[in-house]
Amino acid sequence: MECCRIISRLDIKEKNLVKGVGMEGLRVLGKAYSFAEYYYNNGCDELYYQDVVASLYGRNSLYDDISRTSKNIFIPLIVGGGIRNVNDIVKVLQAGADRVSINTAAVKNPNFITEAAEKFGSSTIIISIDAIKQKDNTFLVYTDNTRSRTSLELSEWAQIAESKGAGELIITLVDHEGRGKGLGPDIDYLSKISKKCRIPIIINGGLGNVNHIIQCIKKTNIRSFSIASIFHYNFIKNQRKKKLSEFSEGNIDFLLSRKKYMNFDLTSPIKLKKILKKKNFLVNL
Amino acid sequence: MKNKISIVDYNAGNLFSINNALKKLGYHTEVTDQPNTILDSDAIVIPGVGSFKAAMKILKKKKLDKVILHFFKINKPILGICLGFQLLFSKSEEFGLTNGLNLIEGNIKSLAKFKIKSPNIGWYKLIFKNNKKKIITKNNFYYFVHSFFAEPKNKNIIFSYTKIGNFKFCSSILYKNVYGTQFHPEKSGAKGLLLIDKFFIDNGIQKI
Amino acid sequence: MVFKRSNLERQVGNLPKKILWCKKCLMSNQRPRIIFDKDQVCSGCNNSDNKRKINWLDREKELKDLLNNHRSKKGNFDVIVPSSGGKDSAFVAHMLKYKYNMNPLTVTWSPLEYTEIGKRNFYSLVNSGLTNILVTPDGEIQRRLARLCFEELGDAFHTFVMGQISVPFHIAIKFNINLVFFGENGELEYAGDPNYVDKPYKPHKEWLKQHFKGVNFEELIQFGLKNKKYIKEIEKFIKKDNLWFYKPPSALDLEEKKIKGKYFFSYFKKWIPQENYYYAVEKTGFKPSDERSEGTYSRYASLDDKMDGMHYYMRYIKFGLGRCCEDASHEIRDGHITRSEGLNLVKKFDGEFPKKYFKNFLDYLQINESHFQQVVDSWRSKNIWKKINKKWSLKIPPK
Numbered sequence: 023m024e025c026c027r028i029i030s031r032l033d034i035k036e037k038n039l040v041k042g043v044g045m046e047g048l049r050v051l052g053k054a055y056s057f058a059e060y061y062y063n064n065g066c067d068e069l070y071y072q073d074v075v076a077s078l079y080g081r082n083s084l085y086d087d088i089s090r091t092s093k094n095i096f097i098p099l100i101v102g103g104g105i106r107n108v109n110d111i112v113k114v115l116q117a118g119a120d121r122v123s124i125n126t127a128a129v130k131n132p133n134f135i136t137e138a139a140e141k142f143g144s145s146t147i148i149i150s151i152d153a154i155k156q157k158d159n160t161f162l163v164y165t166d167n168t169r170s171r172t173s174l175e176l177s178e179w180a181q182i183a184e185s186k187g188a189g190e191l192i193i194t195l196v197d198h199e200g201r202g203k204g205l206g207p208d209i210d211y212l213s214k215i216s217k218k219c220r221i222p223i224i225i226n227g228g229l230g231n232v233n234h235i236i237q238c239i240k241k242t243n244i245r246s247f248s249i250a251s252i253f254h255y256n257f258i259k260n261q262r263k264k265k266l267s268e269f270s271e272g273n274i275d276f277l278l279s280r281k282k283y284m285n286f287d288l289t290s291p292i293k294l295k296k297i298l299k300k301k302n303f304l305v306n307l
Numbered sequence: 308m309k310n311k312i313s314i315v316d317y318n319a320g321n322l323f324s325i326n327n328a329l330k331k332l333g334y335h336t337e338v339t340d341q342p343n344t345i346l347d348s349d350a351i352v353i354p355g356v357g358s359f360k361a362a363m364k365i366l367k368k369k370k371l372d373k374v375i376l377h378f379f380k381i382n383k384p385i386l387g388i389c390l391g392f393q394l395l396f397s398k399s400e401e402f403g404l405t406n407g408l409n410l411i412e413g414n415i416k417s418l419a420k421f422k423i424k425s426p427n428i429g430w431y432k433l434i435f436k437n438n439k440k441k442i443i444t445k446n447n448f449y450y451f452v453h454s455f456f457a458e459p460k461n462k463n464i465i466f467s468y469t470k471i472g473n474f475k476f477c478s479s480i481l482y483k484n485v486y487g488t489q490f491h492p493e494k495s496g497a498k499g500l501l502l503i504d505k506f507f508i509d510n511g512i513q514k515i
Numbered sequence: 516m517v518f519k520r521s522n523l524e525r526q527v528g529n530l531p532k533k534i535l536w537c538k539k540c541l542m543s544n545q546r547p548r549i550i551f552d553k554d555q556v557c558s559g560c561n562n563s564d565n566k567r568k569i570n571w572l573d574r575e576k577e578l579k580d581l582l583n584n585h586r587s588k589k590g591n592f593d594v595i596v597p598s599s600g601g602k603d604s605a606f607v608a609h610m611l612k613y614k615y616n617m618n619p620l621t622v623t624w625s626p627l628e629y630t631e632i633g634k635r636n637f638y639s640l641v642n643s644g645l646t647n648i649l650v651t652p653d654g655e656i657q658r659r660l661a662r663l664c665f666e667e668l669g670d671a672f673h674t675f676v677m678g679q680i681s682v683p684f685h686i687a688i689k690f691n692i693n694l695v696f697f698g699e700n701g702e703l704e705y706a707g708d709p710n711y712v713d714k715p716y717k718p719h720k721e722w723l724k725q726h727f728k729g730v731n732f733e734e735l736i737q738f739g740l741k742n743k744k745y746i747k748e749i750e751k752f753i754k755k756d757n758l759w760f761y762k763p764p765s766a767l768d769l770e771e772k773k774i775k776g777k778y779f780f781s782y783f784k785k786w787i788p789q790e791n792y793y794y795a796v797e798k799t800g801f802k803p804s805d806e807r808s809e810g811t812y813s814r815y816a817s818l819d820d821k822m823d824g825m826h827y828y829m830r831y832i833k834f835g836l837g838r839c840c841e842d843a844s845h846e847i848r849d850g851h852i853t854r855s856e857g858l859n860l861v862k863k864f865d866g867e868f869p870k871k872y873f874k875n876f877l878d879y880l881q882i883n884e885s886h887f888q889q890v891v892d893s894w895r896s897k898n899i900w901k902k903i904n905k906k907w908s909l910k911i912p913p914k
Contacts (some may be wrong), residue, residue: 143357
């Protein structure tokens with residue numbers, strides 16, 4: 023039986039962890055590193071840092087966070103956002119990342135996947151795919167942090183990325199992202215994709231509780247789950263009150279207000295894994 | 308003079324994690340591709356992620372293949388991780404047949420041929436062959452990311468097995484002064500660091 | 516025959532000759548009614564600084580007092596919330612009902628042409644527990660007026676804008692509701708004529724100058740009847756009752772009903788459009804578009820009308836300021852993004868041609884592309900635009 027990985031996804035902007043809904047909105051929830059540290063100490067299997075303004079500037083700027091993480095946190099780190107060429111990959115790996123996630127650059131030039139896989143090993147190269155359901159129920163691929171729509175269909179692009187040498191795929195069904203309501207009937211679509219793929223897939227976005235994960239396990243070949251909202255809103259729940267002066271920029275109004283948001287089933291990586299283990303799923307616990 | 312662990316730099320991916328892990332444990336390290344520096348060290352780590360073929364090419368070019376072999380002969384401790392572990396063997400099936408360092412007899416084979424999803428990425432248990440050498444921790448899961456696995460000729464050197472479903476493969480070896488792991492102890496959390504630490508302590512490497 | 520526009524529109528002729536960009540945000544002095552101080556900082560930014568000093572607890576108390584005075588004890592509707600179904604009005608309506616126990620009546624002045632996502636969000640809002648009156652004008656009159664406004668005011672969308680301000684007040688009078696709550700004070704949030712800054716409501720006397728581009732509706736109609744065949748054709752149908760939407764009620768009628776003016780929710784609650792998005796997603800089932808809005812960088816703002824994109828595009832033509840400049844400036848003032856980030860966004864998206872619904876636009880106005888181009892070009896001031904090798908570009912782009 024394959025093991026289930028619980029990955030924490032951190033969207034990062036200027037060292038702040040931000041959290042949107044449907045990949046819109048950059049609400050700040052705190053300093054990214056403090057979340058990472060907490061997750062490392064609370065059962066997280068892997069960290070995934072996504073630079074959310076990278077596509078605007080054409081470069082990844084998370085080097086400080088990556089470096090600090092690599093010095094103190096000894097679980098795998100995936101880094102994505104603004105990775106355009108081999109040099110960008112080198113810089114990010116040299117800062118301390120283990121694997122890179124590439125989205126826009128791969129769609130624009132699929133041969134880049136091959137080039138990267140040959141140079142760094144395919145297991146280092148993850149292709150991240152953001153897809154939005156259209157009116158005719160197909161899923162189209164979006165790039166530039168969902169700012170540009172392509173005419174590529176999700177399953178089509180997944181196959182191409184695999185054939186070009188990707189080691190793994192991260193798939194985000196954008197409509198579900200940030201809502202904690204699971205994937206609904208779209209899980210069947212993912213199931214088809216996962217059965218055609220020979221490389222592993224990570225599901226990102228929309229997972230709100232352990233039942234959503236179990237449903238994925240039962241209906242698809244997917245065993246890796248990238249989770250954000252239910253972990254992040256849980257972490258800030260018990261944090262001390264933050265001050266305006268701690269943040270140089272960002273939408274921090276929510277954080278200062280200490281409101282509750284959505285009725286998420288808040289949890290931590292270790293709590294989630296304990297339930298999975300109880301239900302006889304293989305987890306690192 | 309303080310002990311030094313050299314991390315062999317042969318352009319094979321993330322050296323920084325193992326370097327940081329060793330530093331965190333309190334060891335004096337150096338990342339280097341210089342033969343003399345390596346030979347002068349008290350222990351070496353061969354890290355690595357990527358292509359076996361490309362790695363051997365660079366090792367040969369930098370004459371590091373000979374350096375490692377010599378290091379082995381003079382009985383100083385060697386830790387090989389993932390690709391670094393695989394390179395110690397005789398041959399690999401990746402992209403046709405490529406010769407390895409041949410420190411250890413045996414071949415590197417493809418997981419895909421055994422119908423294992425490739426690359427195999429995830430946390431799996433180590434099943435220790437010899438109870439006496441077992442590291443006792445409550446959680447026995449370690450992080451793997453690989454598309455190939457090692458099949459040592461001499462089964463006695465196998466330190467741990469790992470199973471993915473019914474498929475069983477060698478996940479680490481302990482052979483003379485060499486400890487080789489298919490998994491990444493430097494990415495397996497605190498217990499992974501403990502494993503690394505134990506190896507160097509058992510081999511008399513002192514911390515700063 | 517080459518199109519030549521009149522001087523009916525009274526804003527573009529009065530813009531400063533020297534183009535300046537605000538040092539803090541991404542507005543220029545070409546925005547009507549904006550004021551730049553001696554440090555080249557715009558009134559929007561200066562007002563925003565004042566916003567930081569506001570005690571929001573005090574403001575909430577003011578809100579509660581105001582609402583206490585208007586809350587119906589008989590179960591009648593007691594507040595009107597003009598609403599498109601978008602995130603901002605969803606926030607206001609939902610808050611007034613569920614947090615402050617009012618009985619809001621949402622009033623929607625129909626978009627010129629509803630988008631799918633707009634309709635969807637409209638029903639979502641209604642289904643979250645809000646009553647709505649949707650007012651849809653005579654389509655023939657609306658479309659011809661839109662063409663008139665496009666040609667002579669440089670904005671087809673002005674027909675919508677006129678109704679957006681007027682209709683809620685007509686409904687208020689008819690339903691005996693004397694409290695009308697808009698979302699944000701545009702002048703405060705986007706530019707800031709200091710005379711109108713930071714008040715809980717804007718008295719009805721002050722609307723004309725700001726919202727109607729200095730032209731009252733009578734003037735507009737007379738001009739149309741006199742000069743445009745497509746308006747003259749329907750002269751007999753332009754009867755009083757068909758046009759009441761486009762003009763606000765008289766001052767007398769409003770005073771009689773004790774309607775003071777436009778109240779702004781943004782006066783009482785710190786107005787953060789992005790947080791309105793999160794609220795609407797959580798509480799009213801709001802969904803962003805599956806496509807980035809043309810001319811800017813988000814997917815959640817101003818989604819309802821197919822003609823909307825052209826409205827922002829014409830702002831870009833007339834003032835050199837598109838949608839992205841406005842959105843980015845707002846976010847800079849809110850502290851969400853830096854000016855540098857805003858500038859990158861503006862360079863990427865501002866003035867993007869709204870091609871998604873371009874054909875709809877031409878069909879709606881019943882004009883062809885050549886005429887469209889002539890009208891557009893008639894609005895390019897020599898002060899703002901230059902043409903090199905058949906390509907138009909801004910003389911002084913954002914920097």
